[in-house]
Amino acid sequence: MDVFKRIFMSPKNQDLVAEIFLHYVLPSFNAFLITGITLTTAKLRLGQGLHPGWCYFFPMQIVLNWVQFIRNRSIVPTSPESFPGITSKLTFNDQISLNINNQEVRYKACHPCGMYVPIRSHHCPYCRKCIYVLDHHCFFLGYCVGRQNMKYFVMFCVYAALGTGYGVYHIMDVMTYYRDVSGTESIYFFFPFILVMYIMERAAGFEVYYVFLIDFGLGAIIISTFLASMGTFSVLNGSTPYEDKRNIKVEEKDGMVGNFLRVFGRHGLLHLVFPVLPFPEARVDKGYTINYQYNQARQGYYTNQDC
Ligand SMILES: [Zn+2]
Numbered sequence: 001m002d003v004f005k006r007i008f009m010s011p012k013n014q015d016l017v018a019e020i021f022l023h024y025v026l027p028s029f030n031a032f033l034i035t036g037i038t039l040t041t042a043k044l045r046l047g048q049g050l051h052p053g054w055c056y057f058f059p060m061q062i063v064l065n066w067v068q069f070i071r072n073r074s075i076v077p078t079s080p081e082s083f084p085g086i087t088s089k090l091t092f093n094d095q096i097s098l099n100i101n102n103q104e105v106r107y108k109a110c111h112p113c114g115m116y117v118p119i120r121s122h123h124c125p126y127c128r129k130c131i132y133v134l135d136h137h138c139f140f141l142g143y144c145v146g147r148q149n150m151k152y153f154v155m156f157c158v159y160a161a162l163g164t165g166y167g168v169y170h171i172m173d174v175m176t177y178y179r180d181v182s183g184t185e186s187i188y189f190f191f192p193f194i195l196v197m198y199i200m201e202r203a204a205g206f207e208v209y210y211v212f213l214i215d216f217g218l219g220a221i222i223i224s225t226f227l228a229s230m231g232t233f234s235v236l237n238g239s240t241p242y243e244d245k246r247n248i249k250v251e252e253k254d255g256m257v258g259n260f261l262r263v264f265g266r267h268g269l270l271h272l273v274f275p276v277l278p279f280p281e282a283r284v285d286k287g288y289t290i291n292y293q294y295n296q297a298r299q300g301y302y303t304n305q306d307c
């Protein structure tokens with residue numbers, strides 16, 4: 001038991017287990033489900049003499065949007081310059097306003113990152129980074145959804161819902177040859193049941209596989225439709241769930257078109273079909289390193305601005 005504790009409960013290993021689970025296990029399950037549905041649907045369509053084109057179009061969109069999602073993680077970069085303008089009396093939780101080129105820019109201190117970060121960024125405890133305009137941490141894709149990868153996230157969800165729906169429809173079509181979905185056999189479409197039936201040798205292996213794809217596919221359709229709607233709402237509304245929940249006023253809010261263009265870029269509509277485009281990504285504002293100093297009089301560490 002002690003050995004077990006030493007190996008699995010040490011903070012370093014706990015971090016590692018959390019890291020693996022958060023960033024790899026769920027995303028791998030996703031990838032497996034997408035691949036399974038794609039290849040099975042393509043095989044079924046080819047078997048029926050039909051063109052499998054859409055079977056590859058959807059996964060291509062899903063994979064490319066996923067890659068783009070991870071490539072543009074919207075982590076607030078650290079500026080090599082020092083914080084512009086010294087301000088006095090900045091305590092740990094204060095916000096700070098600066099006038100840069102006649103524009104008011106607001107910052108706040110993030111102590112885990114040791115940075116002054118743009119006001120709309122938030123620290124993600126799973127990624128351990130400050131993310132610019134953090135929408136939420138997405139467990140299914142493994143990383144945070146922020147300003148830059150928001151559009152890829154929304155398109156991923158849209159195509160995941162469409163592609164999975166397309167696949168589940170075809171697999172269901174074949175599965176209903178073997179089991180009557182409207183009668184008493186409908187319970188065979190419930191994954192744990194068919195798994196037990198398979199172990200008892202009353203169902204075939206391929207049925208277990210098909211029902212796995214159908215059940216988890218249906219779940220994926222519901223989740224991705226929900227997430228796509230939430231994401232679209234965030235984009236058009238111009239604020240994040242974090243800000244909505246706390247009634248934080250967002251200054252860069254425009255009309256729906258303006259909000260859409262800010263996230264998707266000027267050629268935004270092209271992103272609906274092309275995940276990879278040669279246009280620059282949305283801007284991610286920089287953060288500035290906090291220089292901590294020990295303040296003898298107050299017996300504690302304060303930022304350089306505070307001393
Ligand atoms: Zn942070």
Ligand SMILES: [Zn+2]
Nearest residue numbers: 124127137144
């Ligand atoms: Zn995160």
